[in-house]
Amino acid sequence: MVPVNGPAGDETVVGRPLWEAVLVWVGFPVAGSLLGLALRPVAEWILDVDWVPDFGPARVVAELPQPQGTVIAVAAGVVLGIVLALTAEGEALRVGVDRGRVTLTRDGTTRTVDRADVRTVFVDGKSLVLLGRGGEELAREASDLPAGRLEAAFTTHGYPWSATDPHRDAYRRWVPETPDLPAGADAVLKARQRALEKGEKEDAAELRDELGRMGVVVRDEEKRQYWRHARIGG
Numbered sequence: 001m002v003p004v005n006g007p008a009g010d011e012t013v014v015g016r017p018l019w020e021a022v023l024v025w026v027g028f029p030v031a032g033s034l035l036g037l038a039l040r041p042v043a044e045w046i047l048d049v050d051w052v053p054d055f056g057p058a059r060v061v062a063e064l065p066q067p068q069g070t071v072i073a074v075a076a077g078v079v080l081g082i083v084l085a086l087t088a089e090g091e092a093l094r095v096g097v098d099r100g101r102v103t104l105t106r107d108g109t110t111r112t113v114d115r116a117d118v119r120t121v122f123v124d125g126k127s128l129v130l131l132g133r134g135g136e137e138l139a140r141e142a143s144d145l146p147a148g149r150l151e152a153a154f155t156t157h158g159y160p161w162s163a164t165d166p167h168r169d170a171y172r173r174w175v176p177e178t179p180d181l182p183a184g185a186d187a188v189l190k191a192r193q194r195a196l197e198k199g200e201k202e203d204a205a206e207l208r209d210e211l212g213r214m215g216v217v218v219r220d221e222e223k224r225q226y227w228r229h230a231r232i233g234g
Contacts, residue, residue, distance in 0.1 A: 012153040014145055015094040032081030036073035040064070093143040095128065097153045102130065104141050113138050121154045122162040123147040124219065135167055136230040137217050140208070171219060171226040181227070182214045189218070189225060196223045 016024075043061035061069070096103035102113045113130055117138060120131040128150060130138040143150075151161050172178075174189050181189070192207040204220075211218050215230045 011096050011098040012156055013094065013096050014149050014153050016092045027081075028084045029078045029081035032077030032079070032084075033074045034077070035080075036075070036077030037070065039073045039077075040066075040070055093128070093141050093145060095143075095145065095150065095153065097157050097159070099157045102139075102159075104128075104139055106141070111139060115157075115159070118159060120162050120166055121150075121159050122165055123150060124165050129165070131166075134231040135217075137212055165219075167217075167228060170228040172228065174218070174225040174227050178227075182216060185211060185214050185216050188214065189216075189227070192218070193223075193225060196220065196225070 039061055043058040046058040047062055061073075064070075064072075091107065094103075094105040096105070100115050102115070102118065104111045104113070117132050118130050119133045119135075122129055122131075123143075124140075126142055126144065127140050128143045128145070129140045132138050155161050174193075176186065176190060178186060188207055188210055192204055192211070195201075195203040195207060208218055211227075212230060216227050217230050218225050218227045220226070
């Protein structure tokens with residue numbers, strides 16, 4: 001289902017634009033079908049040129065009975081396109097804002113943050129960030145949603161919006177054995193650094209949450225980690 005963009009009762013919802021959803025749901029299957037249609041000609045070309053080594057799968061594709069082989073390849077391409085569209089839809093963030101709470105939905109999972117707990121909202125690079133009253137992170141969600149639409153949704157319902165991270169100057173680059181980290185945080189940061197370097201996003205996100213419970217806020221610049229204490233002034 002395509003998220004509604006605009007007021008929905010007392011809630012403002014910011015999600016994937018309709019044109020983008022149409023592009024994903026139509027474009028991916030069409031691209032998949034074209035890929036399936038081109039599969040046999042490409043396989044025949046590979047077998048015909050002298051400078052490409054003999055490639056077994058290409059021979060199998062080229063020798064498939066026709067037109068059944070092409071029909072199967074096109075159908076497989078369409079299915080692949082639908083799978084990719086489902087994946088893209090699941091990864092898209094949907095933000096619901098009203099005067100009592102914020103709902104953050106991705107891949108069928110919804111997180112709720114109470115309005116009373118939110119002190120500041122801002123966009124940090126490609127992430128929507130909600131901070132608590134002590135400066136702790138309540139939520140950090142990767143998002144391609146336009147900052148202007150997010151700002152309008154939050155300010156309409158009375159949330160304090162900041163153009164930048166109000167605590168950006170408090171961050172320090174993490175290096176191993178940093179002395180003033182809470183007990184155990186250095187080990188978690190080491191594990192998270194390994195996850196970042198391997199591209200393990202789920203592990204990195206889980207370790208970010210673990211650091212938050214230990215009183216540490218972390219932000220990334222490429223694969224470098226910067227940290228601050230979660231509670232500002234206390």
